[in-house]
Amino acid sequence: MEVLNADGYRSDGRRQFELRSITIDLAQHGAADGTATIVHGLTKVFVSVLGPREAKLRSLTIHDRANVNVEVNVAAFSSGERRKRAKSDKRVLEMASAIKSTFETIIQTNLYPRSQIDIYIQIIEQDGGLLQACINGTTLALICAGIPLVDFACAVTCGVYANSPILDLTTLEENDIPNMTLAMLPKTGSVNLTAMESRLHVDRFGDLFEVALGAGRVIHEEMKLAILAKSRMLVAEMKTIGWGEKDLVD
Amino acid sequence: MRPPSPSIVEKEFLYNSLKESLRIDGREPLEMREPTLSFGPELGWVECSLGKTKVIAQIEAKIVRPPPERPLEGIITIHSEISPTASSEYEFGRTSEEEVTITRMLDKVLRRSDAIDKESLCILANQRVWHLRLTLHFLADAGNMLDCACLAGIVALKHFRRPEVEVIGDEITIYPPSERAPFPLAIHHSPYCFTFAFFSDATIPPVLDPSQLEQRLSAGVTSIALNAQKEICVFQKFGGVPLLPKDLLAIIDIAVAKAQGLHQIVENRLKEDWSSRTVEFR
Amino acid sequence: MPATSTISLSKAEKSYIQTGILSDPPFRADGRSLRAYRSVELETGVALLANGSARVSIGREGINSGGGTEVIAASKLEVEDLNEDGVEGGRIVCTVSCSPAAYPHLTSNALDELQEDISTILHQTLAHHSLHPNNLGILPGKKSWLLHLDLIVLSDAGNVFDAIFMSARAALWDTRVPRTRRITYRARKDHAEGQYHIDADENFSGFDTRRLAKATDFELSDYWDEGEVLDGRERWPVCVTLNVISQTHYLDATLQEEAATLLRLLLVYSFPPNSPPSLCGMRLVGGEDSALPDIKDFIKEGEQYAQELFISLDAKLREEDLRRKQKAYTKFARSR
Numbered sequence: 001m002e003v004l005n006a007d008g009y010r011s012d013g014r015r016q017f018e019l020r021s022i023t024i025d026l027a028q029h030g031a032a033d034g035t036a037t038i039v040h041g042l043t044k045v046f047v048s049v050l051g052p053r054e055a056k057l058r059s060l061t062i063h064d065r066a067n068v069n070v071e072v073n074v075a076a077f078s079s080g081e082r083r084k085r086a087k088s089d090k091r092v093l094e095m096a097s098a099i100k101s102t103f104e105t106i107i108q109t110n111l112y113p114r115s116q117i118d119i120y121i122q123i124i125e126q127d128g129g130l131l132q133a134c135i136n137g138t139t140l141a142l143i144c145a146g147i148p149l150v151d152f153a154c155a156v157t158c159g160v161y162a163n164s165p166i167l168d169l170t171t172l173e174e175n176d177i178p179n180m181t182l183a184m185l186p187k188t189g190s191v192n193l194t195a196m197e198s199r200l201h202v203d204r205f206g207d208l209f210e211v212a213l214g215a216g217r218v219i220h221e222e223m224k225l226a227i228l229a230k231s232r233m234l235v236a237e238m239k240t241i242g243w244g245e246k247d248l249v250d
Numbered sequence: 251m252r253p254p255s256p257s258i259v260e261k262e263f264l265y266n267s268l269k270e271s272l273r274i275d276g277r278e279p280l281e282m283r284e285p286t287l288s289f290g291p292e293l294g295w296v297e298c299s300l301g302k303t304k305v306i307a308q309i310e311a312k313i314v315r316p317p318p319e320r321p322l323e324g325i326i327t328i329h330s331e332i333s334p335t336a337s338s339e340y341e342f343g344r345t346s347e348e349e350v351t352i353t354r355m356l357d358k359v360l361r362r363s364d365a366i367d368k369e370s371l372c373i374l375a376n377q378r379v380w381h382l383r384l385t386l387h388f389l390a391d392a393g394n395m396l397d398c399a400c401l402a403g404i405v406a407l408k409h410f411r412r413p414e415v416e417v418i419g420d421e422i423t424i425y426p427p428s429e430r431a432p433f434p435l436a437i438h439h440s441p442y443c444f445t446f447a448f449f450s451d452a453t454i455p456p457v458l459d460p461s462q463l464e465q466r467l468s469a470g471v472t473s474i475a476l477n478a479q480k481e482i483c484v485f486q487k488f489g490g491v492p493l494l495p496k497d498l499l500a501i502i503d504i505a506v507a508k509a510q511g512l513h514q515i516v517e518n519r520l521k522e523d524w525s526s527r528t529v530e531f532r
Numbered sequence: 533m534p535a536t537s538t539i540s541l542s543k544a545e546k547s548y549i550q551t552g553i554l555s556d557p558p559f560r561a562d563g564r565s566l567r568a569y570r571s572v573e574l575e576t577g578v579a580l581l582a583n584g585s586a587r588v589s590i591g592r593e594g595i596n597s598g599g600g601t602e603v604i605a606a607s608k609l610e611v612e613d614l615n616e617d618g619v620e621g622g623r624i625v626c627t628v629s630c631s632p633a634a635y636p637h638l639t640s641n642a643l644d645e646l647q648e649d650i651s652t653i654l655h656q657t658l659a660h661h662s663l664h665p666n667n668l669g670i671l672p673g674k675k676s677w678l679l680h681l682d683l684i685v686l687s688d689a690g691n692v693f694d695a696i697f698m699s700a701r702a703a704l705w706d707t708r709v710p711r712t713r714r715i716t717y718r719a720r721k722d723h724a725e726g727q728y729h730i731d732a733d734e735n736f737s738g739f740d741t742r743r744l745a746k747a748t749d750f751e752l753s754d755y756w757d758e759g760e761v762l763d764g765r766e767r768w769p770v771c772v773t774l775n776v777i778s779q780t781h782y783l784d785a786t787l788q789e790e791a792a793t794l795l796r797l798l799l800v801y802s803f804p805p806n807s808p809p810s811l812c813g814m815r816l817v818g819g820e821d822s823a824l825p826d827i828k829d830f831i832k833e834g835e836q837y838a839q840e841l842f843i844s845l846d847a848k849l850r851e852e853d854l855r856r857k858q859k860a861y862t863k864f865a866r867s868r
Contacts, residue, residue: 028598030687032633035598042580046686048633056639071632076682077582077606084627087640088345094354097347101470101489120633122684124604125581180485190492194472196485197358202476202506209495237596 003161003173011172012041019156019168019215020129024226026144032120034145038137041170042127047137048120049145055116065109070100070119072134078126080171096121099134102183102193106139108148117147128170129157131181131195136219143227152223153192154216155183160204165211180208184216256467264467268454275301275461280504282444282459285398285515287405289523293432294410298402300459302392307402308385309410313424316372316379324371325381328356330399336388337462352396355484359400359441359475360384363483366407367436373415378422380412382435393462396473400443405516407435409523441483442512443475444505448491456501458508472498474505478513539637541791549792553777560789566782567837570600574698574845576706576852582606583759584707588699590784591689602634602686603695605703609710611670612678622668622676626655628696630685647685654683654696657769657800657813658704665763670712670750677709690786693798697771698845704768705849708759712750769802769812770845772837774830776822781830783837794820797830801838809835 004010014020020041029035032048039045055061060069072092076084085092099119107117119141121134135155142149159166159179169179180196191209200208256264264274271279283301290297294309316323332340332349340346359365371380384406386399411432414425447460447468456472457464465471470490476482482502487493493501541549552559558566570591579585585606592600612618628650630643638646658681668677681703683696774781776795785793800813811831816822822830 027595029592030598030600030602030634030689031636032598032687044579048631048686050633050636053636056637073629073631073684075579075604075606075629075684076627076680077579077585077608080581082608082610082680082682090350090353090357093345093350097350098488103489105469105489105491118632118636120631122631122633122686125579127581185492188492188494190494191487191498192492193489194485194487194498196482197362199363199481199483202480202482202502205482205502206499209499213495234596 003177004164004166010166012170014168016164017167017211017215019218020170022219022222024140024223026140026226026230028144032141032145034141034143034147036137036140036144038133038140039125040129040133040136040168042125043129043133044123044125045130045133045137046122046124047134047141048122049117049138049141049147050120051117051145052112052115052147053118055114060116061114064113066107066112066115066117068100068104068107068109068117068119070096070103070121070138072096072099072121072123074123074126078123095131095134098131098193098195099138102135102153103138103142105192106149106151106153106185107142108150111148117142126171128172128174129168129181131155132157132168135183135193136223140223140226144230151185151187152220153183154186154220154223155181155193156212156215156219157181158208158212158215160200160208163204165204165208167211167215180212182209182212182216184213186217186220189213256463260463261467264463265449265451265454268449268457268464269451271455273457273461274463277459279455280458282508282512285401285512287516287519289409294406296402296406296409298398298405299390300392300394300398300401301461302390303395303398304389305395305398305402306387306389307399307406308387309406310383310385311410311412312381312383313373313378313422314381316376318376321376322372323368324366324379326361326366326368326371326384327381328353328360328384328386328403330356330386330388332388332395335390336395337391339391348395352399355396355443355473355475355486356384356386356399356403358484359443360403360407363441363475364438365404365441365483367438370436373422374417374420377420382407382410391462393465394445394459397443397445397459400441400475401512401516404440404442405520408437408440408516408520410435439477439479439481440513440516441475441477442509442516443473443484444508445471445473446501446504447471448493450491452491458504472501474502476505476509478510480506480509539787539791541788545788546792549789550777553782553789554780558780558782560782562786564784566780569784569841570786572698572844574702574848574852576702576849577856578604579606582703583609583709584703584705586699586702586706588695588702590691590695591786598687599689600687601689601692601695603683603692603699604686605681605683605696605699607703607707608680608682609707610678610680612676614674614676618676618678620669620672620676621664621666622670622679624659624664624668624679624681626658626681626683626700627651628654628683628685631687634685634688650685650692650696653693653798653813653815654681654700657697658700660812662810662812663764663767663769663802665765667709667760667763671714675750679707688787690788690790691773691784693773694771694784694841697769697800698841701768701770701845702849702852704762705765706852707762707765709762710759715749715751764804766846767802767804769800770838770842771798771800771813772834772841773798774834774837776818776820776826776830779826781833794818795822797822797827797834799831799834799838801835801842803839803842809839811835 023039025037034049037046074085132155139153157169159177161177178198178200183193286299288297414430416423446456450469472487475484573589576586578587587604589602630647774797775785775793795818798815803809
């Protein structure tokens, strides 16, 4: 497959650095404290956050901070070919553990000793950039649940084709070219997660980082806009039931 | 059973000494424990230790029918279950997070990075291919089992030799080592894994090849697997302290240098071992 | 046997709910009458990579307050070889999985059991031969479609079975089966029997599909075509759950009401066009017993409720079909 054709277009008509369309839905669902649905192109992930609450198992409590529990569920119909992944599938477990350790440092866990924060991720559609969607979705759901974070975590997938970086890969592209998922904290511009599992020469990394960090900032803006819109709506709704500006300040 | 967390005194002592670039076992922050490789009488049996961390890797080969979707490729499977032998931390039948990390890492380093030429493991298309089975036994965990296991795995693959096979028409003849010299595997490149531990205190420098205590007190690790040709196969940092891109690039540079050194050590040890073996030709 | 409830209530709370239901006129916490449903939302085409999909929610209270029972259903078609697992004429397999977010109090073992129970009920009802669509076969004696219907319970605020059957019906309604065309390889007469000749010949084209002698393989007739709907999609059933407290019954229980109700009767009705409705599944869940004459009455009344539910669901499904056609059309018009 030709990842980038002579005119500089990719198989889905995008340019090299073009991200897929991002849709964010922060409506509340069910009994969760915060939920977010994030769509990157054809990848769709639904994240629910519950907690901080009492741990299901007492042995899981940590005396000086909250325990973060992440469970990932892949819908059997999410991929091109139907595939039922067991809960004990190592790839799924690894992804859960990557998300868990990413957010352990971002959530201010020390504020909630002896409690548990559950992050349940449901993958509804997948077409590349799965980890990216999960991390971005989790950040949004955590914010909706009102859990204090040190910063956003903005993730993006990037790859290298014929020495030039490419952003936000689809499954087809992921299978074809070396790629890396990177999560960055926009405030400091530092990197919290990198996951790369294909062969790539060391010299390519500098460029790749730079492009990915730029893309991270763009995704951050999108996420921030969604959060602000949601907050405005909440404030407007509070006013309709008689909360004045003064109450909000207090 | 979860082992008790390190005491405050231990913690303070480790942090304070690391601030002065001192490690409890006397190493420099970016110094690796010297790997010891000993080979068994059989080809493809390696005992690898980093300090007190010890892993045995063993390879068996058998001939099987290939799956219909990949008729031209051999099969490599990796078995890496951590038993309580390594440390009381691990339990039978329960997958620990460490096990998931190690299993997935081995899979990425040894299988997905195309280290072994799978097509060369094909004997007769659609009919017979070699099935390599790499089993790892974790004997002792004194920190950084991941790097030790990866090293043991790749060395075992490099050490292994499969019997010579001849195909005439549909007939396959396997020659025992006594008749014809066995064949080494076709290895494209040899990736090595390096793990760095980072600490939440920014004044503490990162350490390479963390010991068990360092690992437990660290705020996250970063693992890089790469070969002597400066190609990174896995670059994995799951959470932990957020790092600036320039720091990450610096880590990569260190790993590049270390990989070349380690590659030399491994090649020398293999050569030494091979010269001590008598190969009979008839 | 599914657990009657997934949350626990105190005795006082239970008796409060029960007294409310039994008093005359009856009282429910949300002010509904005994036969009223909460608001039901339905959307089809929610998973683009599936052959058909739908999302159903019962009793969502708005985008800022959540609540409600939510289920996603999606169908996926796979080609099966009759020599392996395939069944002549195709088959249907239903699987339900429950998100841990829907049942935050259950351990993962209990969750597995629950989804196993729900899957069984759904599968036994929908995979029954009386409902089987006729167009799941591809090549007689060779290949057929396997329809996987996967459901995910995203949240449970009571009455999960009605939601599951509604979403299953909607997803199956939405399912499109790709059109296939048979291909024959014709043996040349001067060759021995069984030896296939695929090359195009002057007289015999290997891919000549006009003269169907013996089909050996198939191809998709049009890759971009959406395909045809499942045959007899009007037949897919709906479920009404009757919650029984002594002789009174009520519909669409919330989670708290379910916890205060000892007996539930699931009635699954199909309403095939031009023929009388048929009861295609019934299940009594709970720890209470009920007199047979009562159950007969329940079944009769259940049919009435199911009919009402069916009619409004049907209207909504047709509306969804129209909406998506409209959407596709406007998109197309805009891109031009």
